[in-house]
Amino acid sequence: MTISQAAGNVCTVSTLATEKQETVNSAESQVIYLPNTDCTIKSQASLSAFTSYRVGGAAEWFLAPRNLETLQAGTRYAKERGLSVTIVGAGSNLLVSDRGLPGLVIATRHLRHSHFDQETGQLTVAAGESIPSLAWAAAELGWEGLEWAVGIPGTVGGAVVMNAGAHNSCIADMLVSAQILLPDGTLETLTPAELGYSYRTSLLQGSDLIVTQATLQLQPGADPAKVLAVTKQHKQHRLTTQPYNFPSCGSVFRNPKPYSAGWLIEQTGLKGFQIGGAQVAQLHANFIVNRGGAKASDIFCLIRHIQHQVQDRWSIWLEPEVKMLGEFQPAC
Numbered sequence: 001m002t003i004s005q006a007a008g009n010v011c012t013v014s015t016l017a018t019e020k021q022e023t024v025n026s027a028e029s030q031v032i033y034l035p036n037t038d039c040t041i042k043s044q045a046s047l048s049a050f051t052s053y054r055v056g057g058a059a060e061w062f063l064a065p066r067n068l069e070t071l072q073a074g075t076r077y078a079k080e081r082g083l084s085v086t087i088v089g090a091g092s093n094l095l096v097s098d099r100g101l102p103g104l105v106i107a108t109r110h111l112r113h114s115h116f117d118q119e120t121g122q123l124t125v126a127a128g129e130s131i132p133s134l135a136w137a138a139a140e141l142g143w144e145g146l147e148w149a150v151g152i153p154g155t156v157g158g159a160v161v162m163n164a165g166a167h168n169s170c171i172a173d174m175l176v177s178a179q180i181l182l183p184d185g186t187l188e189t190l191t192p193a194e195l196g197y198s199y200r201t202s203l204l205q206g207s208d209l210i211v212t213q214a215t216l217q218l219q220p221g222a223d224p225a226k227v228l229a230v231t232k233q234h235k236q237h238r239l240t241t242q243p244y245n246f247p248s249c250g251s252v253f254r255n256p257k258p259y260s261a262g263w264l265i266e267q268t269g270l271k272g273f274q275i276g277g278a279q280v281a282q283l284h285a286n287f288i289v290n291r292g293g294a295k296a297s298d299i300f301c302l303i304r305h306i307q308h309q310v311q312d313r314w315s316i317w318l319e320p321e322v323k324m325l326g327e328f329q330p331a332c
């Protein structure tokens with residue numbers, strides 16, 4: 001059963017647009033037609049709407065492809081011009097610098113399709129599909145396996161890269177394979193073993209490989225009411241234990257086992273501590289929330305402050321889970 005398809009037919013490959021010319025919109029912003037597509041690349045596009053923190057400067061160039069061919073055309077365009085490529089999924093694990101990002105930023109959120117195969121119990125999904133939406137869709141069909149993921153507000157691509165997880169499950173446990181776009185423009189299918197998974201980590205992090213699609217093994221045939229009830233329970237647990245009412249990136253730091261980062265931060269007396277609009281959440285000390293008007297630099301400085309305070313008290317240097325992109329002032 002195919003649940004969704006690419007919404008609309010914009011930003012697709014087209015033979016009509018080959019001759020379209022660069023259009024200058026204003027002194028600061030340009031819109032360029034991507035060769036052989038009807039998709040545009042914009043300059044100086046603000047990224048704050050593309051991160052769950054709601055902060056960040058502008059992308060030098062920005063593209064939001066709606067299909068694989070346009071994604072490939074975008075990476076080709078970047079390669080020909082020597083532009084770096086940065087991939088943004090739902091931006092729910094990103095801190096983008098106030099100074100913005102150089103090169104081409106590609107947002108994958110419009111790469112959408114999903115197919116539930118009744119015979120194999122496999123769910124094949126495009127990189128831009130939303131993890132919570134898939135968890136709800138699977139539950140409504142009576143497919144078990146994604147209940148744990150309902151509170152993770154990322155895309156499939158981001159989850160495969162980050163090895164997203166919760167409630168003692170993670171994406172690596174159910175990943176059958178991931179389709180990857182290589183820098184030379186070709187596609188390759190990789191297995192979890194080839195992706196080198198461990199806690200919130202994969203070999204994809206820091207690489208120039210792009211996840212375009214993933215296949216997950218689920219278990220069909222359960223009572224939808226039962227799967228929906230478990231999914232709702234997980235969602236409810238999140239809402240009561242984590243601050244979903246303010247912009248955040250979820251947990252900021254990895255848990256330095258055997259400790260939890262949240263416990264260390266709370267015991268250091270940092271709950272509620274604020275720099276500018278960025279605050280250590282009262283509800284969960286491993287969350288930094290944007291209380292309104294925060295800059296990326298406020299969040300960055302709060303991360304550094306927490307690291308130093310926890311180091312002084314516990315001799316443990318907390319490693320960020322959040323991916324920091326762009327330039328940040330080393331001193332706060």
Ligand SMILES: Cc1cc2nc3c(=O)[nH]c(=O)nc-3n(C[C@H](O)[C@H](O)[C@H](O)COP(=O)(O)OP(=O)(O)OC[C@H]3O[C@@H](n4cnc5c(N)ncnc54)[C@H](O)[C@@H]3O)c2cc1C
Nearest residue numbers: 089090091092093154155157158159164165210211249250
């Ligand atoms: C309220 C809240 C709760 C959260 N709870 C959890 C939780 O319980 N468990 C958990 O694991 N995480 C959690 N997170 C963090 C986050 O949702 C996950 O890390 C998620 O998997 C990130 O997906 P994304 O699409 O937003 O990726 P992004 O944040 O956009 O990107 C993350 C990294 O992946 C790369 N990337 C993204 N898509 C692709 C792609 N298609 N190809 C190649 N690289 C790509 C980016 O370049 C970046 O390096 C939470 C976040 C929030 C805001």
